[in-house]
Amino acid sequence: MAGSLTTTAQHEPAAGAGRLTHAALSAAGVVVRRILLLAVLLAVVFAAVELLPGDAANATSERGESAADLAERRHLLGLDRPVLERFWDWMTGLPTGDLGTSARGESVADLLSRPFPNTLLLGGLALLLTLVASVALGCWAAAKPGGPLDRAVSASATGILALPEFVVAVALVLVFALWTDWLPAVTLTDADGSPASWEMLVLPVLALAIPQIGWNTRIVRAALADEAKAPHIETAVLDGLPRGRILTHHLLPGALPTITAGLATSTGMLLGGAVVVETIFNYPGIGSVLAGAVADRDSPVIAGVVAVTGVVITGVLLLADLVRAWASGGRA
């Protein structure tokens, strides 16, 4: 990440060695800060699982199991060790890829290793679609501020952004799978556990992306409106530059940091929503693992999923930091 920052600095002839070190240092500071935040989250997750009543041995106990059996399982799962020792194991195990042990005694990392890439594919495609659709809709609406199109786009965006993903999914399944039979309602998988064809991905990606498109369209539209008030835009308009050129060369670059921040916020919503959408379409991601965890009240599994998701979101936020640094650096 320091590398990309230095390349930007090289574009400017005035940039000296001092500036390069400064950029590298501030980039390192951002990385350290993001990693610290992630560590705090992991500590909070451990504390939540620990402090709330009920533990993994209790959750999977069969009816009529004796207290001795329960103590035996607690011992097997290592739950009888001191809290601080277990906390240390949890925090130090994570960087090495050890996510702990599920209530059934399986390694959480093994449980997630096959489905998690499928969830990332689903979330990544949904994020891409959200980016393209919301920028296009936002620009389209901003072309004639206050016009009927602008009002229609803004009102529909506000309407759909609050819809739970499963409601959108039900509507999509009814229309595109059951009534018109254009797309499959259920995801079939290959032998290696990934979706069998691209058609299987269309409806899940749409169900995930539609509420986020609503949210981000509003952000793009508002960021463009803020940017249009800037004096250099007014000058560009008075100079008679073509509208399209003003949009791509002046408005969008200025609005970029806000748009990126909005998309970064959506990453969490998309990964959370994926759990729900995967359940509906029987998609082979972490949603199916979590459905099992819900039935077993298996808290170590959800803690592991939260840890991995936290890492992914931290990565996306770092990318957003980078884009912001690049955008503001280009302007300075």
Place this chain on the structure above:
Amino acid sequence: MTDTTVTVAAPARHRLALRVLPALLLTALALAGPWLAPHAIDAPVTAPYAEPGGEAPFGGDQLGRDVLSRVLAGGRELVVTSLLVAVLVTAAAAVLGAVSALRPAVGRIVERAADVLMLLPAVLGILLITLSWPDGGRLAVVTASFFLGVPYAVRLVAGAAAPVAASGYVEAAAIGGERLWYLVVREVLPNLRATLLALFGLRFVAAVYLVATAGFLQVGPQPPAADWALMIRENSGGILLNPWAVLAPSIAIGLLAMSVNLAAAALVPMTGRKAVPAL
């Protein structure tokens, strides 16, 4: 101070009422629904997944229970839980936000808490808490929604309270030796009524999303309770036989979420409309 936001011209107020009315009507209908249900919600009236007609205008569900009655009865818990979460979050955020604006050290802690929470998707957060607390029931859902919502809400209130906290009369009161709680309750919060009302609306929307999703993931209300989200999950297997068993509760949740969000967006004070809408 508040006059500019409270006194709205008559046509604008009329428009505002029109935008808020659908949300109020739907909420009232969901609350009164259980009394309007024509049949018992837990006894079969038709064959499983019977098509609409006769006794049951929306047909039957997977056990042959009347879909219309269950839809009428299935919104109250969602709405009550969401309203409770929205009230708690708004009240906590009002106090903490005003304190953050007056005491920057508290504000920084809240900022960091919100930064950490960004790494935890709300859906996973609610699963984490409800699975770690198996006997928590509705209290676990409320607790999870509360803690997942407060940091963002505090950030919003602190932003709106900052100019008020910096105004002359608050500074004068602070120098005059007034206590912190007096400044918060008597000087800052009364000037944030419009912001707090909008915040309440937005938190209600967020709570409906989270509570409904928890219901769908089967960590909220348990069968045989009538609950919109749970109905969608339970009846999805028979979607071809009687689509209404899934469609009716979906429409109910969709309309509730959309109308409340449009109402909340209309309530956001004009001066507070930032580039990034706060939810």
